[in-house]
Amino acid sequence: MSARTLVTGIGVAAPNGLGVEDFWAATRVGKNAIGPVTRFDVASYPSRLAGEIRGFDAKEHLPGRLVPQTDRVTQLALVAADCAFADAGLRPGDMDTYDMGVVTASSSGGIEFGQNELRNLWSRGARHVSAYQSFAWFHAVNSGQISIRNELRGPAGVLVSDQAGGLDALAQARRQIRKGSRLMATGGFDASICSWGWAARLADGLLSESDLPERAYLPFDEDAAGQVPGEGGALLVLEDEQGARARGARTVYAEFAGYGATLDPRPGSGREPGLRRAVDAALTDADCHPAEVDVVFADAAGTKRLDREEADAITAVFGPRGVPVTAPKTMTGRLGAGAAPVDVVSAVLAMREGLIPPTTNVELSPAYDLDLVAARPRTASVRTALVLARGRGGFNSAVVLRAVD
Incomplete structure (x- = not known):
């Protein structure tokens, strides 16, 4: 029987809370975070509501050099990763860097970064396209940036299976732990509330067209008529039980059991x-x-x-x-x-x-x-x-x- 895989750290960046405690304080009481889209003009679109992370300024959380290199989704992922590692009581250098890896999921990658650079290409010319476009749009960029920032030199990867991808990433992280990695950072993030991302979401015909935040997204309700997109995600630290106990992990939230x-x-x-x-x-x-x-x-x-x-x-x-x-x-x-x-x-x-x-x-x-x-x-x-x-x-x-x- 395989050793148990434990969740020893969590970080979250969600529309109803940046950080675990703020998120849970809102979630446990049912605080709504869906509202009109403010990140771009949606007046001409049939769907106009979203779950946005309002008031997020990457410069307040990340080094200034990182901000122009990264899409909003990567910035959210890095902040959640910082929270997860702090929650697990780990800092870069606490473990052999080759014993730690990262697997994340994304369905849209750095889509807003790509949109902005395409706008620069067509309106101003190729000389005005950021050199960071070469990787900032890519689905694997969150895994890459998390690994660099936290000195994770073990297995790395990305899963792309839409809404199911976050669970698939956790499972892949568990596989790597069973193969010998001591620790894996894993989770999923998306942030596609921009005109390009919105057009892609509208194409599947699943979005709600209601303008009432409390009545737009109603799963299992007689009035269910579509979905409302949101942005954000969560990052978890997974460890094998023996390693977590040996290092004196201060918190064990649960076992990833199946x-x-x-x-x-x-x-x-x-x-x-x-x-x-x-x-x-x-x-x-x-x-x-x-x-x-x-x-x-x-x-x-x-x-x-x-x-x-x-x-x-x-x-x-x-x-x-x-x-x-x-x-x-x-x-x-x-x-x-x-x-x-x-x-x-x-x-x-x-x-x-x-x-x-x-x-x-x-x-x-x-x-x-x-x-x-x-x-x-x-x-x-x-x-x-x-x-x-x-x-x-x-x-x-x-x-x-x-x-x-």
């Missing part, structure tokens, strides 16, 4: 979507019976078809109203590759406090046999949590987290 991933079948094939199989695989990997799961953090797509598929998968595994289900991303919007790592942070904090955060604004449709934690948080003993994520293109991922005594 993982499963599948792809949906071809549309029109008549075959069942793959989410249930991903859940079954994660539970099997964790040697966990469904009755042991205390809460499910849902993907919560916010469209009738996708909500139906997810509700059916949850009900098939746990039975009608068989487990509490929550989707705190209704406060922030969907953060792309950053969404599921933020849910993982919420799950381990729910374990710490014994409180399940709410699915805000949603009134559960009678069409779903779910025990949805809606309107208010729910006090509960949370020892085992299941986090779900689904990405465009048919990606399904599931992770089981377990409390550590």
Whole structure:
């Protein structure tokens, strides 16, 4: 049996909180962070709401030389990484740099940086394109910059599977730990609230067109009519148990106990979507019976078809109203590759406090046999949590987290 992989540090940059304590203070009570887009003019677009990280100034958190080199998404990732390493009680040099690595996920890369440099190219000429464009746009740039800033010379990589990518990155980090790495920094981030990113999001036809922040993103609700994008993500420090205990890790949040991933079948094939199989695989990997799961953090797509598929998968595994289900991303919007790592942070904090955060604004449709934690948080003993994520293109991922005594 493989040694346990532990979560020993967390950092978060989300629309409802920069830093773990601010994020949890807002999340636990259901504070809404969705509002009108302010980062560019959306007046001519059909969708005009987002979960923005307001008031973020990278110069207040990062060295001045880094700011012109990096897209907003990388700046958020670096700040979250700083928080995670501080939370884990680690500084560069505390371990052999080749024993530490990084795996992150991103679905849009540094898209705003790329947009701005393309504007310079076409309006001013090639001489005015930043030399940093060569890497600042790339999906792997967050992993690269985190590794440089924190002297991580072990395995590195990036996963690109849309909303499922954050869980896939965590799983890849666990694989590297099982292969011998002592520590992996892992998570996911996206920040595509710019005109180029917005056009890409509109193309899939899944965005809500409501202008009411409290009624725009309503997964599992009778009025569900689309998604609201957000920006940000979370970075976690994973370690093998023996190494964490040996160095005297001051905090152990949870065990990364199980993982499963599948792809949906071809549309029109008549075959069942793959989410249930991903859940079954994660539970099997964790040697966990469904009755042991205390809460499910849902993907919560916010469209009738996708909500139906997810509700059916949850009900098939746990039975009608068989487990509490929550989707705190209704406060922030969907953060792309950053969404599921933020849910993982919420799950381990729910374990710490014994409180399940709410699915805000949603009134559960009678069409779903779910025990949805809606309107208010729910006090509960949370020892085992299941986090779900689904990405465009048919990606399904599931992770089981377990409390550590």
